[in-house]
Amino acid sequence: MKRLNNLSLTQRLVLIVMVPVTCVSLVTSALYLNYVREPLELATRARAQSIASFLAPAAEFGVFSGNAAHLDKLLQAAMAQDGVVAVAILDARGAPIAQRGQPMLLAHAVFASGDGTDTRRVGAQADRLAVSARVVSPRLGIDAPAEATEPIGWAYVEFDASDLEQQRATTLLQAMLLAAMALLLAGIPAYRLARRVGRLVARLAEAVHCLAAGQLDVKVPEAARERELGALERGFNAMAHSMSSAQQELNRQMDRATAHLNYLALHDPLTGLLNRRAFDGEITKAVMASRRTADHGTLCFVDLDHFKAINDACGHAAGDAVLQAVSVRLGGCVRAEDMIFRIGGDEFAIILKGCSPDDARRIAEGLCKAIAAYRFTDGGRHFDLGASIGLARIDNPDISADALVAAADAACYQAKRDGRNRVMEV
Numbered sequence: 001m002k003r004l005n006n007l008s009l010t011q012r013l014v015l016i017v018m019v020p021v022t023c024v025s026l027v028t029s030a031l032y033l034n035y036v037r038e039p040l041e042l043a044t045r046a047r048a049q050s051i052a053s054f055l056a057p058a059a060e061f062g063v064f065s066g067n068a069a070h071l072d073k074l075l076q077a078a079m080a081q082d083g084v085v086a087v088a089i090l091d092a093r094g095a096p097i098a099q100r101g102q103p104m105l106l107a108h109a110v111f112a113s114g115d116g117t118d119t120r121r122v123g124a125q126a127d128r129l130a131v132s133a134r135v136v137s138p139r140l141g142i143d144a145p146a147e148a149t150e151p152i153g154w155a156y157v158e159f160d161a162s163d164l165e166q167q168r169a170t171t172l173l174q175a176m177l178l179a180a181m182a183l184l185l186a187g188i189p190a191y192r193l194a195r196r197v198g199r200l201v202a203r204l205a206e207a208v209h210c211l212a213a214g215q216l217d218v219k220v221p222e223a224a225r226e227r228e229l230g231a232l233e234r235g236f237n238a239m240a241h242s243m244s245s246a247q248q249e250l251n252r253q254m255d256r257a258t259a260h261l262n263y264l265a266l267h268d269p270l271t272g273l274l275n276r277r278a279f280d281g282e283i284t285k286a287v288m289a290s291r292r293t294a295d296h297g298t299l300c301f302v303d304l305d306h307f308k309a310i311n312d313a314c315g316h317a318a319g320d321a322v323l324q325a326v327s328v329r330l331g332g333c334v335r336a337e338d339m340i341f342r343i344g345g346d347e348f349a350i351i352l353k354g355c356s357p358d359d360a361r362r363i364a365e366g367l368c369k370a371i372a373a374y375r376f377t378d379g380g381r382h383f384d385l386g387a388s389i390g391l392a393r394i395d396n397p398d399i400s401a402d403a404l405v406a407a408a409d410a411a412c413y414q415a416k417r418d419g420r421n422r423v424m425e426v
């Protein structure tokens with residue numbers, strides 16, 4: 001049972017077909033064998049019986065009188081018959097009175113009286129058939145029924161049955177050939193179909209493993225000749241393709257979502273400028289770059305003057321609009337390689353890369369003027385804005401990013417204390 005459970009799908013399918021086919025072939029062969037053999041045997045036995053039946057009445061007188069010479073003549077005549085290999089006349093107990101040839105079955109013969117038959121088969125070896133017929137007393141008359149009398153002897157005939165055996169062997173061979181043909185006719189297509197089904201299932205199982213492992217571009221070859229198996233292959237490929245497309249779309253959406261998250265993580269949603277987090281990273285990079293190369297620059301801190309007044313007078317939304325407008329103006333005053341950050345409520349930072357102190361000062365002055373030139377109007381009220389700007393050079397190899405930021409902040413604070421709307425440099 002355990003072995004059966006270990007069989008592959010192909011082996012099981014072949015077994016399911018071959019076991020019933022083998023059984024049916026064997027039964028059919030046996031029936032065929034019986035059907036052909038029976039008449040042959042009956043015909044041979046009938047012939048032997050006719051010789052014994054002919055011999056028995058002819059031997060009545062010889063047995064009754066004990067005339068061995070007469071009996072021997074009869075046996076000689078019987079031996080001349082085609083197929084007869086041994087004959088004998090026996091007394092009532094089965095002891096031979098006269099015999100010709102070498103009877104091989106005589107020792108096994110049973111001679112019982114009163115069985116109601118004149119002749120009967122008494123035994124058989126591979127190539128011999130033996131029959132006997134009762135010899136009755138001639139004094140009882142011709143019309144007396146043979147069954148009613150006790151035999152006085154037996155006419156015994158052994159017949160050559162090798163032809164019968166030959167016929168049997170031929171018939172057996174034919175039956176086996178028929179069975180083998182049936183097995184081949186059923187077995188070969190069954191095996192080929194089972195192998196195709198087994199291979200397809202194995203290919204599908206392997207492909208499913210690939211899918212499970214995340215390899216979604218897997219495909220099985222569409223080679224099946226059977227409609228259902230072909231549909232299975234096409235169906236699997238369509239499913240794998242759908243999964244692959246869905247996965248690609250999901251990846252695209254994930255990439256977009258990740259990019260958006262990254263953007264949100266590093267940008268200020270109000271102005272679209274880089275935020276404080278981005279500033280922390282970029283200022284560290286700028287300090288490192290200035291240490292590695294001679295790419296010095298300037299950190300510029302911008303703090304709006306009197307911004308709170310707009311907020312208080314016109315509301316938060318108006319303050320937001322001002323912050324957006326200031327952001328645009330800042331962008332218009334710096335170079336493409338410079339980076340602008342909104343690092344607090346009304347505080348901005350600008351990293352001026354690869355910039356000489358003079359250029360940095362000029363740019364900062366430009367920023368100051370641009371913001372001072374901006375006038376916010378709301379409901380007939382006008383608000384002037386300004387900016388206090390602190391500058392710190394990024395060229396000191398020993399200074400840390402935090403110290404640099406503190407220096408720029410201090411310069412900005414100094415600009416505030418000195419009257420606002422001005423640029424201060426550390």
Ligand SMILES: Nc1nc2c(ncn2[C@@H]2O[C@H](COP(=O)(O)OP(=O)(O)OP(=O)(O)O)[C@@H](O)[C@H]2O)c(=O)[nH]1
Binds near residue numbers: 311
């Ligand atoms: N509308 C708006 N206001 C903000 C935002 N973030 C901070 N603020 C406000 O900005 C103001 C900043 O305060 P301060 O810098 O002291 O105001 P200020 O009038 O510029 O003061 P000085 O710098 O001393 O001139 C506060 O009133 C904050 O509530 C924002 O996102 N939108």
